[in-house]
Amino acid sequence: MTKYAFLIKSTAKFLIILLFISNNAFAQAVYEHERYVPETDPLVLKKLEEWQDLKFGLLMHWGPYSQWGIVESWSLCPEEYGWCERKKGSNPDNYFEYKKEYENLQKTFNPVNFEPEKWAEAAKNAGMKYVVFTTKHHDGFSMFDSKYTDYKITDEKTPFSKNPRANVTKEIFNAFRGQGLWAGAYFSKPDWHHPAYWYPYFPPKDRNVNYSPEENPERWNEFVEFTHNQILELLTDYGKVDILWLDGGWVAKDPKANILNWYEQELANTTHGYLKHRMVNQDIRMDDLVVKARKKQPGLIVVDRAVYGKNQNYLTPENRVPEAALPYPWESCIIAGGGWSYSFDAKYMSTHKAVHTLVDIVAKGGNLLLNIAPSPKGEWDGEAYQLLENIGKWMDVNSEAIYSTEAISPYKSGKVCITSKPKENSLYLIYLMDEDETNLPNSIQFLGLDVDIKKATLLGSKGTIKWTKKDGVFTFLIPKPSRKKLEGVPAFTVRIETN
Known part of the structure; x- marks a missing residue:
């Protein structure tokens, strides 16, 4: 050059x-x-294809922080963002006293009403097909029986450790697998409790390691080995794990190596302020870890979030839905109510909002990972159960327009989304009803569809429906009996069989 x-x-x-x-x-x-590196492992490719057919999953953030009803972990981070603000404890103005009180929440964490079978049943009835559970968040508290730390739910300092179900990760995975759902382990790469990440000799500066890994290779290697050991524990002692969902994208090898790629990724994640914090080379030997992980769990899907490269098997837009279909596997993680962690005054999204979000994501080829946070006692709010029940009722009628479908252009026309099953020569037009729209319209229209229709039916109603085509616009007539039967639904579906 x-x-x-x-x-x-x-x-x-x-x-x-x-x-x-x-x-x-x-x-x-x-x-x-442009930010996806395709996988080459045939077992992983097969698993990814199966995962893309699942469409709907559950995310759960849970830990001792639920007792305060605050955002998970972030109040420990000395950065100036709203989610880092300290509002609890006896002296939140004193950072070190606050951190001590926060970590002492371990000594009062006792979710005595923990019954994951209820969660698993509700998730299955809602149509969810997989769960991703926070085995460890950035604060470093392990929600599993790790032998590499005493900052964990099974340690004797934690009251719940005396409960026969204290190893909650194992209990959750078993309960959800018992309902036929896949098990996914959320795991935070940064650990703000471990002395080899936030070295006690120095105060923490921000979310990053608080010393130079290059100048302290032994200390950094201690942390890398700790991280590998904990992840391999989860992949050895907890049955079949389908997804390893890694968070904390700033823990990566040379994040400044490709400034353009870095900027693309970080700008898309501004909800966590990645653009403002310093970048530190934090190489945890991810390639080696993934090789070891897949020896334990062949075909394991690895999601090294926000780290450009081959170990991010699918991408995860956070609390947002992309504007258009994306050309690679992806999943939007969305809060159902309150925050990611438990809120005592959580307001949950409406059934309309939940169904429309699911449909919008699926029509663009993605999956929805809906977050519900358990309480300090190990319960879900009644509103969470009600929301899932309502979604399930809609899915009972319309799930064939969701599962195992593919995105097809133009994805949406007006208030109508479209999904497809090419192998079955089937298309699905899903009309999104407004919140105050109880009566179904007499007809729906779709522009941009170039197909030869053999038959059209309305899911949840018997018989065929009529259609016309003029100037490239298909019009489908909704019979009066069907409009009456489906009154009040958040969305309804026209199934099209093509020649």
Whole structure:
């Protein structure tokens, strides 16, 4: 490359980065279409294809922090974001006293009403097909019986350790697998409790390791080995694990190696403020870890979130739905009510909102991972159960338009989303009812569909329905008896059989 070519290329990159800074939409578009490295392991590829057919899963954030009803872990992080604000404890203005009180929540954590079978049954009835549980969040508290730390739910300092079901990760995985759901282990790569990550000699600076790994290789290697050991524990002693869902994308090898790729990723994750914190080389030998992990669990799906590369088998837009279909496996993780962790005054999304979110995501080829947070006593709010029950009633009628479907352009026309099953020559038009729209319309229209229709039916209603086509617009007539029968639904589906 000549020096002039290099200069042009460098200038172009700089200008693109400036565009990212000034135009979030453009940055998001680039991120969502160019930041995926395809998997090559045939077992993983097969597993990913199966996972993409599942469409709907459950995420659960749970730990001692639920006793305070605060955001998980982040109040320990010395960064100036709203979710890091300290509001609990006897002296929140004193960081070190606060951290001590926070970690002492271990001594009062006693979820005596823990009964994961109720959660698993509700999830199954809602149509969920997999669960991702927080085995450890950034605060370092292990919700499993790790032999590498005493900061865990099964330690004698934790009251619940005396309960026969104290190893809650194992109990949750067993309960959900018992209902036929896949098991996924959320695991935080950073650990703000471990002395080899936040070395007690130094105060923490931000979310990163608080010393230089390059200048302290022995200490950093201690942390890497600890991380590997804990993850391999989860993949050895907890039955079949289908997904390893790793959080804390700032813990990665040389995050400045490709500034353009880094900027794309981090700008798409501004909800956690990645753009403002410093970047530190935190190489935890992820490639080696994944090899060891898949020896334990062949075909394991690994989600090294927000880290560009081959160990991010699917991408995870957080609390948002992409504007268009994406050309790789992806999943939106969305809060059902309150926050990621338990809130005492949580307000849950409506059934309409939940169903519409699911449909919107599936029509774009993604999966929905809906977060519900257990209480300090180990319970779900009644509103959470009600929401899942309502989703389940809708899925009982419409699930064939959700599971094992593929995205098909134009994805949506007006208030109608479309999904497809090419192998069955079937299309599904899903009309999204407004919250105040109880009566079904007399007809629905869809623009941009170029097919030869053989038959059209309405899911949940008997008989065929009529259709017409004019100027590229299909119009489907909804019979009056069907409108009456489906009155009040959040959405309804027209099934199309094509020639």
